[in-house]
Amino acid sequence: MKMKHLLHLSLLLAMFPYCAVTSNQSVSVSKGTAAELQNIPLTEKGPIVLKKIVASDWLADREGLINFKDPKVAAAGLQPGKEPIQIYFYVIDHPKFGRFVVDTGMADVFRKDQKEWPVSGIVASQMNIPDLKIHTTIKEWMAKDPKKVEGIFLTHMHLDHIFGVSDFPVGTPIYTGPNEPGDSRFLHMFVQGTTDRVLGPNTVLSELNFSGKEEGSKINIIDFFGDQSFYVIYVPGHTAGSLAFLVKSTTGTQLLTGDTCHTKWGWENSVTPGGFTKDQDANVASLNLLKQIAAKFPKIQVHPGHQSFTAIAPTK
Numbered sequence: 001m002k003m004k005h006l007l008h009l010s011l012l013l014a015m016f017p018y019c020a021v022t023s024n025q026s027v028s029v030s031k032g033t034a035a036e037l038q039n040i041p042l043t044e045k046g047p048i049v050l051k052k053i054v055a056s057d058w059l060a061d062r063e064g065l066i067n068f069k070d071p072k073v074a075a076a077g078l079q080p081g082k083e084p085i086q087i088y089f090y091v092i093d094h095p096k097f098g099r100f101v102v103d104t105g106m107a108d109v110f111r112k113d114q115k116e117w118p119v120s121g122i123v124a125s126q127m128n129i130p131d132l133k134i135h136t137t138i139k140e141w142m143a144k145d146p147k148k149v150e151g152i153f154l155t156h157m158h159l160d161h162i163f164g165v166s167d168f169p170v171g172t173p174i175y176t177g178p179n180e181p182g183d184s185r186f187l188h189m190f191v192q193g194t195t196d197r198v199l200g201p202n203t204v205l206s207e208l209n210f211s212g213k214e215e216g217s218k219i220n221i222i223d224f225f226g227d228q229s230f231y232v233i234y235v236p237g238h239t240a241g242s243l244a245f246l247v248k249s250t251t252g253t254q255l256l257t258g259d260t261c262h263t264k265w266g267w268e269n270s271v272t273p274g275g276f277t278k279d280q281d282a283n284v285a286s287l288n289l290l291k292q293i294a295a296k297f298p299k300i301q302v303h304p305g306h307q308s309f310t311a312i313a314p315t316k
């Protein structure tokens with residue numbers, strides 16, 4: 001980063017020390033029905049056809065992905081360094097309610113010269129671009145598997161989860177967790193302009209409502225379609241409105257953790273992400289909730305945010 005930039009940034013930071021992740025408009029929406037963990041049926045399979053698609057391979061800092069303050073990290077001998085990660089999106093085909101996606105992979109614009117990316121110079125300089133290897137874009141995937149997408153669920157609004165939004169038709173509903181679009185963090189000063197450009201100018205975000213029946217109470221789980229096939233789980237911590245998903249698929253019960261847990265090692269050892277997480281205590285509580293859910297289903301397939309227990313071939 002150049003000295004001139006640093007000066008500008010420090011001035012800006014002094015004026016606006018905190019900043020929302022996006023300035024895009026958002027509305028609160030109530031969908032589905034409240035669910036409780038003990039009432040989720042123990043059947044393993046369900047009606048949803050789930051596809052997991054590798055949008056890209058990448059490398060990220062292990063200290064961002066794993067909380068090195070956890071004593072289990074030193075005990076395991078983990079060292080700081082670069083960790084191989086992948087960017088995914090998930091296709092949810094429901095026999096009655098149609099197609100939805102979780103997260104958005106990469107948009108076609110990222111195939112172009114970096115000058116055309118909707119990413120600011122400062123953000124690009126932090127992105128480790130030489131190690132980003134794109135396998136498929138949303139546009140390429142849609143050309144091969146065309147079907148109307150009824151809605152997009154964002155596990156959260158970090159850039160690597162929204163990079164594909166602009167390839168979906170304008171007006172496709174985008175669902176986030178409560179307070180996610182307004183999530184305020186020092187870091188967002190650098191990121192907000194890029195997030196706004198990646199989302200596009202007329203994108204309205206729908207924040208799912210997790211309010212309970214009693215004034216001020218919160219629920220953790222929504223049965224989105226109301227048929228016990230697809231549960232949206234509120235897991236604040238990594239970001240203010242992080243979400244995870246429990247899917248009753250034709251090949252068994254599957255848990256999409258989002259970045260409440262980035263890595264295989266983190267899931268196996270119950271260690272939260274490191275510097276990439278906003279609120280460690282809340283992230284710990286949310287990871288514990290996901291562990292509790294997973295423990296109910298002996299054959300569950302768990303999908304951490306950026307790694308896979310079973311390697312999947314990138315689509316060509």
Ligand SMILES: [Zn+2]
Nearest residue numbers: 156158259276
């Ligand atoms: Zn994240």
